[in-house]
Amino acid sequence: MFQRFQQSRWPQLLVWVLIIAAIVAAPAVLPVFRLNLLGRFLSLAIVALGIDLIWGFTGLLSLGQGIFFALGGYAAAMYLQLNSSSGFPNGIPEFFGLYGVKQLPAFWQPFHSPLFTLVAIWLIPAVLAAVLGNLVFRNRIKGVYFSILTQAALLVFFNFFNGQQKLINGTNGLKTDVTQLFGQMVGSPEMQRGFFWFTALMVIAAWVFVRWVVRGRFGDVLIAIRDDEPRLRFAGFNPTLFKTIVFAIAGGLAGIGGALYTVQSGIVSPQYMTVPFSIEMVIWVAVGGRGTLVGAILGAVAINYAKSLVSEAMPQSWLFIQGGLFILVVTALPEGVIGWWRSDGPRNLLTRLGITRRIGTYPQLELDGQEEVQP
Amino acid sequence: MSAPLLELREITVSFDGFLALRDLNLSLQPGELRAVIGPNGAGKTTFLDVITGKTAPTEGDVLFQGRSLVGRAEHRIARLGIGRKFQSPRVFEKLSVQENLALAVSRPKQPWPLLFGRLGGQERERVHHLMGIVNLQSRADWEAGALSHGQKQWLEIAMLVGQDPDLLLVDEPVAGLTDEETDLTADLLKSLAGDHTVLVIEHDMEFIRRLESPVTVLHQGHVLCEGTMDQVQADPRVIEVYLGTSEEEQS
Ligand SMILES: Nc1ncnc2c1ncn2[C@@H]1O[C@H](COP(=O)(O)OP(=O)(O)OP(=O)(O)O)[C@@H](O)[C@H]1O
Numbered sequence A: 001m002f003q004r005f006q007q008s009r010w011p012q013l014l015v016w017v018l019i020i021a022a023i024v025a026a027p028a029v030l031p032v033f034r035l036n037l038l039g040r041f042l043s044l045a046i047v048a049l050g051i052d053l054i055w056g057f058t059g060l061l062s063l064g065q066g067i068f069f070a071l072g073g074y075a076a077a078m079y080l081q082l083n084s085s086s087g088f089p090n091g092i093p094e095f096f097g098l099y100g101v102k103q104l105p106a107f108w109q110p111f112h113s114p115l116f117t118l119v120a121i122w123l124i125p126a127v128l129a130a131v132l133g134n135l136v137f138r139n140r141i142k143g144v145y146f147s148i149l150t151q152a153a154l155l156v157f158f159n160f161f162n163g164q165q166k167l168i169n170g171t172n173g174l175k176t177d178v179t180q181l182f183g184q185m186v187g188s189p190e191m192q193r194g195f196f197w198f199t200a201l202m203v204i205a206a207w208v209f210v211r212w213v214v215r216g217r218f219g220d221v222l223i224a225i226r227d228d229e230p231r232l233r234f235a236g237f238n239p240t241l242f243k244t245i246v247f248a249i250a251g252g253l254a255g256i257g258g259a260l261y262t263v264q265s266g267i268v269s270p271q272y273m274t275v276p277f278s279i280e281m282v283i284w285v286a287v288g289g290r291g292t293l294v295g296a297i298l299g300a301v302a303i304n305y306a307k308s309l310v311s312e313a314m315p316q317s318w319l320f321i322q323g324g325l326f327i328l329v330v331t332a333l334p335e336g337v338i339g340w341w342r343s344d345g346p347r348n349l350l351t352r353l354g355i356t357r358r359i360g361t362y363p364q365l366e367l368d369g370q371e372e373v374q375p
Numbered sequence B: 001m002s003a004p005l006l007e008l009r010e011i012t013v014s015f016d017g018f019l020a021l022r023d024l025n026l027s028l029q030p031g032e033l034r035a036v037i038g039p040n041g042a043g044k045t046t047f048l049d050v051i052t053g054k055t056a057p058t059e060g061d062v063l064f065q066g067r068s069l070v071g072r073a074e075h076r077i078a079r080l081g082i083g084r085k086f087q088s089p090r091v092f093e094k095l096s097v098q099e100n101l102a103l104a105v106s107r108p109k110q111p112w113p114l115l116f117g118r119l120g121g122q123e124r125e126r127v128h129h130l131m132g133i134v135n136l137q138s139r140a141d142w143e144a145g146a147l148s149h150g151q152k153q154w155l156e157i158a159m160l161v162g163q164d165p166d167l168l169l170v171d172e173p174v175a176g177l178t179d180e181e182t183d184l185t186a187d188l189l190k191s192l193a194g195d196h197t198v199l200v201i202e203h204d205m206e207f208i209r210r211l212e213s214p215v216t217v218l219h220q221g222h223v224l225c226e227g228t229m230d231q232v233q234a235d236p237r238v239i240e241v242y243l244g245t246s247e248e249e250q251s
């Protein structure tokens, strides 16, 4: 019975109904503070979807997604700062005054345009990811070397952004909560409610998009790259192209997530490019379930929600819990929670606890009628 | 004699001073079926690695339809029309039988058509046809990783055929197959010759005999001799290096 329940499609449907019900109900039942947190975690779910695409499906473990996340955030923040700077000296964002900068740096200029900004939020990270990725992939750098390189790139960006006071306010980052959008304060409850709805829609859009990418033969090629890349070459496929494309997509998704996260937390700063944060992103996907898109979303939201609750109650303990969670997943649930569910995990657990009986026959045994049993 | 489809000229491959191939010369005519035998470590697989771009020759040149293959990337060589089956079967274990074959028959193999296009009706028919040939219709939706060793061998052969290359390089296709399956594989490869050029590496002498093709004997990275199976088996040098030991093993 349980097995039937698990194998039919409707548990999956149920998960989705629950997710959507939670999203719809959230603004009504949650105080603005909690709603805002949920909105931020949903932005992180968009990043996680990208990580699932490159890691879960294609086998590329990037520890540098924070770069693309932060770039999306900076793009959004630059527009908002420009949009609200008419009252400041020289008509440029206030922080420039601290460093005696009188003229807007040239690369800020295009961010006057809302349209440019909307495109830049995902296109700049995607193009950067494509360029960096292509350099690495064409040289056939794989596995742990790829991971180390992405982390090194993250450190380079982190240090660069930290040091550039005169360009982007260095360590302090760019604030967005007191900026204006559509004539309203970005940090106001009404705006935050709007961002929540928009983020929820974007999560679903991102899910639909990534699902479309991984379905069909393109997705099959990604899985083939993950499992046996050299073999795929001899079949006439060029893995470099496929890897570059999905790494760019993941970069773009991280940029969108970063922009939405920024407007809902009120600031973007180089802190978004720290090493631990990018590793956390990977942990969300590992816990939720690599290669299961719902797992990436649930992992990102659930872990971050747990983090905020635990940190409020016992500020020091979260790191231990997160570490324990990661170890648990690596040792006991290598497929993550959703992967465990799909691969008969719950029934095996019940069996082990003695709640259901072990099935005596081999469930996949199939007689194809060719062998006659001789008496 | 027409121009050869494939020509290896004085190929030498050195692994840190160890010569896996030494001054190897070999040429294949279009439509030919050729068997290559040789003791373990003779360099048979290495010689396929050189053709398919996996290993760069230290010296010498490989010509396919008059063009040099040396220095080309593996996928470009594959797209020129050279397909390969690996010694131990290498299929994509997390993909189903059908999906494995769909990748093989897909054309072109570029990202955008694969992302936006669906598998065409003709391609789908080919996948079904191939599954019929290797008797895997009933396993169409199985993960390839769940197949038996022999079924994986056949799936990989079907993938190779599905790729529709001009030159098929088949490394030990019948290891782990039953006698009946071995015979079917021999018949399949024979039926492909003519339209395709086929090079088969095998240790199974019964299988090679059934191919009724010229045989090239490789030994220590060098061509020892060429001829029909009977000529080769009668050659004292071959008996010394190869058949002498292999007959004991096989009995
Ligand atoms: N990458 C490599 N580095 C070093 N030595 C290698 C490498 N590849 C192959 N060799 C050596 O080259 C020789 C030829 O190997 P190869 O795999 O071509 O033999 P083979 O004829 O296919 O043998 P078998 O019948 O066992 O498959 C062997 O001695 C092997 O150890």
Ligand SMILES: [Mg+2]
Binding pocket: B044, B045, B046, B087, B171
């Ligand atoms: Mg070999």
